[in-house]
Amino acid sequence: MSRPNGGTVTDSATIMGMAARVLVVEDDPAAAEMLAIALRQAGFETAVVSEGPKAMPAMRELKPDLVLLDLMLPGMSGIDVCRAIRAESGVPIVMLTAKSDTVDVVLGLESGADDYMIKPPKTQELVARLRARLRRTDAEPAEQLTIGDLTIDVPGHQVSRDGTPIALTPLEFDLLVALARKPRQVFTREVLLEQVWGYRHAADTRLVNVHVQRLRSKIERDPEHPEVVLTVRGVGYKANTP
């Protein structure tokens, strides 16, 4: 899978010196405008789409570095938009939703979103989360990791089993790398939230559960009986040794 935002870069809202482009998909005009203002203020470049069906054409045209997606959209639900985007690209998607029920959150995450925020978001937190999704370390060393029967080429953002590449979204890749760098160590969900999602304090651990499930569905031979990412009951997750 191609990486939409190259390999290098930064902690700010820029990628390789250019402002990161955020596509805001939000039907409420006032909210969309305000979000765009706040994101520009934080150094992002923004584009706004107010209807679900227009999201995909805008995606292809603008090639944004990140999508901020409202879940309740006229014409096409945010869930469907999310699935459509995932079908074509691994671009980071952050959902913005008015519904905080577990069902809604999990449904959103399962449709492919990397992170979600409940409306109304605190601007600082929103910006921090978006940056966390865009954050890439500079000049990663040539690092080759092995867990289970998987080989991870960290700078190349490639995961393969027996030479067959496995397509992962950036977030799934980050999650796998975080676990793989310290095999045998058990990561609590809170630690993973901090390392992978950039949360500074405890947040919704459902996020971790859903993404671990999604990761397993791609890398495990049998997702029901995982051999690469193991659950440690009552604590968290760990990567299996090579």
Next chain:
Amino acid sequence: MSPRLRAQSAVTALAGRASEASTVASELTTAAGTVWRRSLKVRVVSSTVALSSTVVLVLGMVLQAQLAQRLIENKTQAALLQADNSRVLVESELGAVDPTSASLAGRLTTAIDRLTNPDPTGTGPATASAGAYEPVLVDGGGPSGEAGTGQKIGPLDDVPAVLQSAVERGALAHKITTVHRGTAAVTMLVVGMPVASAGRTMQLYLLFPLTAEQRTLTLVQSTLVVGGVVLLILIAGIASLVTRQVVVPIRQAAEVAERFADGHLDERMPVVGEDDIARLGTSFNEMAASIQRQIRQLEEFGELQRGFTSDVSHELRTPLTTVRVAADLLYDSRDKLHPVLHRPTELLVRELDRFEALLADLLEISRVDAGVAELQIDTVDVRTTVARAVASVRAVADRAGSPLELEQPADEVHAEIDSRRVERIVRNLLTNALDHGEGCPVQMTVAADAHAVAVLVRDHGVGLQPGQQDLVFNRFWRGDPSRDRRTGGTGLGLSISLEDARLHGGWLQAWGAPGQGSAFRLTLPRSHGDELTSSPLPLGPDDVSRTSLLPDPAATDPMVAEPDGVNPEAADRVVAYREVPDPAVADPGVADTAVPAEPGRP
């Protein structure tokens, strides 16, 4: 073993057996009592049988008495007739006897022979009507007071003395008596009469055995008994059948009513015919329909209301997003604003926080009311959950000037809980304690036993007035509306906490006394689904005034129920934590995980 000992053990064994037997007997009695109480059929059938057997018994006895009397009467009449005939015969036989003749004995014998062996002409004594008999002839002596010869023929000993004396006075008499023939006792009808012969009074007794009559009577008796038993069995059967006709529809009705009560509101009774059962069915169905209608209506109203709360909360979120982002933007660039606007901007952001919290709480309450709140059960160390809650209120505690003291077990306390909800409960209890703690230390205790884990939050503030223990969990309830509130609570925190505790199958209880502060205790089962019976921590200080609100309706008297349930080790622990002077010492874990107040927020 000494004899005494042996005797003792024998006595013990006997007593044991006796008590066993009495246990079995009492069990049987209980079982029978249960059947009697539960089954209408058994009651109806047994009372019918009991009453019928009384009737059959009385009837049988009357019948038997009547029959016996009639038999005796017939026999007596026939016997009297026979006796008359015999008298004539004997008189004719003895008429010519010379009273003094020595051949008297011979003549008597001849007379008796004539009686027992009727002559071939067939005019002799009619044995057909009165049956066989044994004659006795006695010479009673001459008319002139001359003593009788005492000559007798036949078994005079069998004739009762009463009868003899009556006959000697010249009367015709009869009597029933029992005589012994060999080993067998035979009932006999004895008829006695004087016989006039030439100048001598003689007495003739005829002994009729009543064997045939007795046999008849026995036959009748056994017929009556068999008939009665058969009748009773038939009556029992009939009663059972008839009761069945009534009981079966009633049982059906009961089953339908039970299913209806279980929530199957579409259950109806089958109505057949126009009898009383059918009327019962019709009325029941009407009642069910009416109840169903009302329940549906209430459900619709409830749904509407819950939907409304949920919709409002959701709909408010999008415009609130705009306001929130705008306010944050203003706040971030407040340096560029006119100084007059600094404070308003701060207030705007702070009150938006409150607004959001209120919205979130309203939504949570509406979820609970709708019954859609669900637990994300996980096995976690309760101490980390508590530590997170403590960390999240550090800033508030610092502002309030209340030291937080935490006492908890050194080992991990695993429990199956929804850590998000439990953290929220503890956070709510802590903010509540800080709100009302008036700057005094707030103490937290975590303790666990085999079945439950408890978190106690104790403040030393204004405390609660009597009766307020129940009110604190009410929505939007305020102890003292005029009081300064630091955390700007929504007024829903404790109600949500109570619901969260209930979802876990746990307890959330309050204690308070004016001026002494208050205590809130959360008790949760360590295994999800277990029923709580006791808490590892006592609720209030060990004074008598403590009281609590128990979500569990079964435990209606916490004052009595709780002291037994308090784990003594846990009680010691409470004493221990009072000796902990420094919160930092008491709570190293929390100090490590403390998270600074959100930057950029007032």
